[in-house]
Structures are given as C-alpha cells and as structure tokens.
Amino acid sequence: MDGGISLASTIPFKGVKRSCSLNEQNSADMDADMAGGQLGGNRIVFYLARMRARGFSSQEVLSGTGLTEEQIQGFFLGSSAVYRQIISNMIRLTGNEFIGVELGAEFKISDFGVLGYASLSSSTLRQSRRVLAQYCLLNQHIIRPVSTITEKLWLVEILEIHPLDNLIAFAVEEYVSRAMELAFHLTNRYFPVLEMRVTYDAPSDLSVYQERFNCPIYFNQKKNVIRFDPDHIDDPISLANPEVFRICEQQCQLISSKISKRDSLERKVRDMLISRPGNFPPVDDMADLLAIKPRTLRRQLQAEGISYQQILDETRRDLALQYLEYTALTPKEIGFLLGYNDVSNFRRAFRSWTGSKLSDYR
Structure with a gap:
C-alpha cells in the first residue's frame, strides 16, 4: 500500500469529553430550534463560537470575507470563497494545522438544529445516518460524503463540492473527527475508524492522528476514503424515540420545503x-x-x-x-x-x- 503509514495508538484524544451529556438534553432547546425554523446548524456560527472560546473575535475569523456576524445569522449558505477564507483564517489565527480535528471533536448534535434532534431520536445509527444524509447539502457546504454500505463494508468517500487544494486536509479531518464524536454520543459506544486513505501529504507530526483516529492511514492516495466498522451501523441510539423522530422529521421536511420554495x-x-x-x-x-x-x-x-x-x-x-x-x-x-x-x-x-x-x- 504505497504512501501508507500505519498508526496504532490507544491514547485518548484530550480534546474530547468522554461523557454522556446528551442524555441531559433540555427539551426547551429542541422547542426553541423548532420554533425558530432552524433545520440545519449554521456552520459559520459554529466556527465563530468555537474560535471565540479560543480568544478570537468574529471580525478576525471573518476577515477577508466582506461579512459581518449579523449577516450570517439564521439559515446562511456562504460561497465557496467564504468557507475557504474562514478556514484559512482559523488555521492562521490558531497556528494549528490540525484545528479541523479539534473542531470536529467539539461538534454537538444540537449544532445540527432540528435535524440533530431527528438524529438523536432515531432508532439506530443507520437511521440517523440516513436522515443526516438526506439533508446533507444543508450542513455540508464544502464536501459531500458518499457512503457505500454492505454487510462487510462501510466506506465513505469524501468529495469536494468546491476545490479546496491544501484545505482538503482540514475538511477530511473535521469530518472524520465529527463522525466519531457524534456516533459516540448517539450510541454511548466507542466508534472506531478502521482505515483512512487521503489525497494529501503526511503531516510532519503524526501524533494528533495517532491520538484521535488510531487507525492505519495512507497518504497521497487518489481519493479520500474512510472505512468504518459495518458492525456498528445498526448500533441502537441511546435516546431513541419513534414519536419524537416522526415529529422532528416532519419538521425537517416542512422547513426544507419552505427553503426550497423560496x-x-x-x-x-x-x-x-x-x-x-x-x-x-x-x-x-x-x-x-x-x-x-x-x-x-x-x-x-x-x-x-x-x-x-x-x-x-x-x-x-x-x-x-x-x-x-x-x-x-x-x-x-x-x-x-x-x-x-x-x-x-x-x-x-x-x-x-x-x-x-x-x-x-x-
């Protein structure tokens, strides 16, 4: 396997809080999201909040985009240039080339808005994945994950919606880190990555990959493909609730329809x-x-x-x-x-x- 580096570490990722805090979800949060018509979480608002926690202002994060914090509230889809600029700003401001790994680990189900609650009340990880994928475009603004799932295989190819060049590493790292975190909180079970194949060069320091992903990874590949464990696809969701799921999915359909009509x-x-x-x-x-x-x-x-x-x-x-x-x-x-x-x-x-x-x- 050319370009491959096998990583096998069991060090827990320090940026991840291994708790089951979602069992304490406040229903008022859900009511507020549904009343506000927020189908998918606003990714840029999430970035601003996480960067603010690191001591950086919204103006610094939005520098070069021509946008203000007021302009990106609610349902906002920025251009590809906006996302590229914001990602570049976050890497520059923090001096952390692995900021995508950290941000992925900090993403919560509630950051998806009502769609997150539909995922949270799903019966299994498979159903949760389906509902998130159904409204993917409302949350994935720079990449498109395409899954292939069989009895013995679960592959996700990460496609660039817009060319990212050297920023593809951020997008891949954030996606995989977020997938691990969300699956863990949905099921209260460890969610392993079996293998990563990525198109970019290996970083000089592999310790963050060892600490977070703990799997073989192959760099300079033709495609960005992540292999997950198919044995986990039907893991039960700890807060599964068919009635809540039905209501949330209906709300997702309603809001999506309103957005589509306009x-x-x-x-x-x-x-x-x-x-x-x-x-x-x-x-x-x-x-x-x-x-x-x-x-x-x-x-x-x-x-x-x-x-x-x-x-x-x-x-x-x-x-x-x-x-x-x-x-x-x-x-x-x-x-x-x-x-x-x-x-x-x-x-x-x-x-x-x-x-x-x-x-x-x-």
Whole structure:
C-alpha cells in the first residue's frame, strides 16, 4: 500500500469529553430550534463560537470575507470563497494545522438544529445516518460524503463540492473527527475508524492522528476514503424515540420545503450540480433528480430567463476557474472532472466561456 503509514495508538484524544451529556438534553432547546425554523446548524456560527472560546473575535475569523456576524445569522449558505477564507483564517489565527480535528471533536448534535434532534431520536445509527444524509447539502457546504454500505463494508468517500487544494486536509479531518464524536454520543459506544486513505501529504507530526483516529492511514492516495466498522451501523441510539423522530422529521421536511420554495428553479439546478461533483447529467436526468418532468424543467427555466445548457456552462466555467486558481490539477484532469473526456474539447469550451485560453489563467 504505497504512501501508507500505519498508526496504532490507544491514547485518548484530550480534546474530547468522554461523557454522556446528551442524555441531559433540555427539551426547551429542541422547542426553541423548532420554533425558530432552524433545520440545519449554521456552520459559520459554529466556527465563530468555537474560535471565540479560543480568544478570537468574529471580525478576525471573518476577515477577508466582506461579512459581518449579523449577516450570517439564521439559515446562511456562504460561497465557496467564504468557507475557504474562514478556514484559512482559523488555521492562521490558531497556528494549528490540525484545528479541523479539534473542531470536529467539539461538534454537538444540537449544532445540527432540528435535524440533530431527528438524529438523536432515531432508532439506530443507520437511521440517523440516513436522515443526516438526506439533508446533507444543508450542513455540508464544502464536501459531500458518499457512503457505500454492505454487510462487510462501510466506506465513505469524501468529495469536494468546491476545490479546496491544501484545505482538503482540514475538511477530511473535521469530518472524520465529527463522525466519531457524534456516533459516540448517539450510541454511548466507542466508534472506531478502521482505515483512512487521503489525497494529501503526511503531516510532519503524526501524533494528533495517532491520538484521535488510531487507525492505519495512507497518504497521497487518489481519493479520500474512510472505512468504518459495518458492525456498528445498526448500533441502537441511546435516546431513541419513534414519536419524537416522526415529529422532528416532519419538521425537517416542512422547513426544507419552505427553503426550497423560496429558491428559484435555477438555484435548485445549480445546487444539484454542485452537490454532485463530476456529474453533469442531461436535462432529462436532471428533471428526474428534481422530481419534475423535463418539459416542466425547460419551461420554468425559460420563464426565469435561462436555459439548462446555460446553467451547465456557467457551472462548469466557475468550477474550472476555481480548479485553476486553487489546485495544481492539469487541464486534462480538470476537463475530466467537468465531464470532458477529450482535453481539446475542454480547451475549446473554456475559451468560449471566458474568451481566454487556459494558459492565460496560469
């Protein structure tokens, strides 16, 4: 296994409080979340709170984004540039390249809002995972976890919604650390990671990985893939409550529907494309994904003054520019990620989108 380093330490992670505090969840918190219509936890608000606990102001964390703390309250989805800037700021301010590991360990079920309570009242970890995955886009703004679960295998591939370049390590570390912490608090059982395969270089100091993940890890791999123990997928949730789950899931559906209705169809199509990296389906397939007829999709987009092909081209253009700016990928690799098997076709398309050659951007 090239690029692999096997880690086997049993040191407990100091940043994690090994307690069952969620057994003392205050129902008033749940009522407040539901009354406020907060479906998914606001990730940036979470970052500001955790950085404030470390002595850093909101202004410092938001530096370079053009945003204020007041602007990001409630349901807020920032651009990819906003998330990249905030993550870079947190790493710079703390001087801690492993801040993602710590933040993941500090994430609580309540930080998911009503969706967290749906997860907390699920019957098993499998059901909890399903409901979180169903509303993934509302909580995962820079990555998209894709699970493969069989009787003997549980793999999660971490896909970049937007190119992260050197910040991918933060995203992977935060995701895995958070998954471990949430599963532990949901089930009151230790939740092991069996193996990690990541695309980035090995850090100079592996002690944080040893302390937190305690599993074999292989660096410089082609994909970011995490292997969990399938024997834990049906672990019972300690606070399982079918009636509470039903109410919370209904509330999730209601709030999600309200959010969906206020978005234009153009926005929904763009969000669908961004949430499925490397997948640019024909219009009929997109209509199926949105549960509408192709004719309806075309007609509604026309009424909004845009076509499906325009959305495809603009999304590909924006992603191409981000890949060129934030990664060292070759034009052939970028073209493949954007659905072009022939790099010459990608070059022609890029010139039609921007009026410039690829080399002008590098």
